[in-house]
Amino acid sequence: MLVNPTPRSTPAEVPVSLVAGSVAIGGRPILRGIDLAVGTGDFLALMGANGSGKSTLVRALTGLLPLTSGELRVFGEPVADFHDWQRVGFVPQRTGATSGVPASVWEVVASGRLTRRRLLRPLSRADRAAVREALEVVGLTDKARDGIAQLSGGQQQRALIARALAGEPELFFLDEPTAGVDALNQQALADALGTLKQRGATIVLVAHELGPLAPLVDRAVVMRDGRVAYDGAPLGDHEVHDAAFGELHAHHHHPRQVHDHPPRHDHVPHVAAPLERH
Numbered sequence: 001m002l003v004n005p006t007p008r009s010t011p012a013e014v015p016v017s018l019v020a021g022s023v024a025i026g027g028r029p030i031l032r033g034i035d036l037a038v039g040t041g042d043f044l045a046l047m048g049a050n051g052s053g054k055s056t057l058v059r060a061l062t063g064l065l066p067l068t069s070g071e072l073r074v075f076g077e078p079v080a081d082f083h084d085w086q087r088v089g090f091v092p093q094r095t096g097a098t099s100g101v102p103a104s105v106w107e108v109v110a111s112g113r114l115t116r117r118r119l120l121r122p123l124s125r126a127d128r129a130a131v132r133e134a135l136e137v138v139g140l141t142d143k144a145r146d147g148i149a150q151l152s153g154g155q156q157q158r159a160l161i162a163r164a165l166a167g168e169p170e171l172f173f174l175d176e177p178t179a180g181v182d183a184l185n186q187q188a189l190a191d192a193l194g195t196l197k198q199r200g201a202t203i204v205l206v207a208h209e210l211g212p213l214a215p216l217v218d219r220a221v222v223m224r225d226g227r228v229a230y231d232g233a234p235l236g237d238h239e240v241h242d243a244a245f246g247e248l249h250a251h252h253h254h255p256r257q258v259h260d261h262p263p264r265h266d267h268v269p270h271v272a273a274p275l276e277r278h
């Protein structure tokens with residue numbers, strides 16, 4: 001493995017790192033001994049078959065789902081001590097839960113500023129500017145006054161992304177942002193994420209197919225059965241399939257799977273992954 005003596009981030013700056021992270025739901029192991037450190041400015045695509053644990057991993061990395069074992073650090077702090085959640089944005093998998101909520105697009109996006117302002121204060125000028133900009137980035141300026149429920153699925157997805165953008169996160173998680181989104185909207189999303197990336201944001205997204213996002217991705221992680229099956233340079237479709245279904249083997253055995261960028265977890269003490277079995 002490559003050893004880089006000058007990691008891009010100092011330990012305190014690493015946006016998110018998980019060491020030997022395991023999650024069980026209802027006693028069933030879902031994530032098993034995951035080691036993953038996401039460096040500043042990474043654009044990471046989390047891939048793998050249905051049920052391989054991608055969404056669970058994202059929820060674990062955002063601290064929404066407690067670990068059964070292992071250690072999660074957010075911007076260098078153990079998750080229990082981390083309070084600066086405004087630095088983190090999360091767009092969950094689309095569920096259609098927005099239908100029936102009588103909110104305008106503007107209101108939905110403005111709610112992304114909630115963590116930044118004190119309760120019961122009107123939106124400040126900075127808040128309004130951030131909301132306006134977020135709407136512009138996702139191309140929904142002209143829909144700001146529409147009800148969110150009137151938008152198409154892809155537009156709703158962009159509104160949710162704008163909400164997260166309005167919070168100006170440094171670390172941004174998106175779970176399947178392209179699922180069920182047409183080609184035009186996928187391109188708009190790619191443009192929005194490209195802008196974020198240019199600003200130095202760290203992005204982790206779950207995707208089955210990258211489509212127009214592919215040029216942005218600089219690191220791929222493929223999950224298989226609750227474990228990391230591949231972590232390295234972006235893969236072609238066939239290679240993703242092979243990693244997801246076990247035809248590429250553990251990365252220290254296969255030259256293709258050697259990291260082609262600096263290792264991300266120098267800062268964390270090595271902890272042996274607990275052995276888990278069905």
Ligand SMILES: Nc1ncnc2c1ncn2[C@@H]1O[C@H](COP(=O)(O)OP(=O)(O)OP(=O)(O)O)[C@@H](O)[C@H]1O
Nearest residue numbers: 025026030048049050051052053054055056057223
């Ligand atoms: N709340 C839950 N209760 C029980 N089992 C769960 C729960 N959440 C996830 N699982 C199980 O954990 C496994 C991983 O699910 P997860 O949603 O993380 O996979 P995924 O890779 O995101 O899949 P998909 O591509 O279908 O979204 C699946 O077997 C799923 O059934």
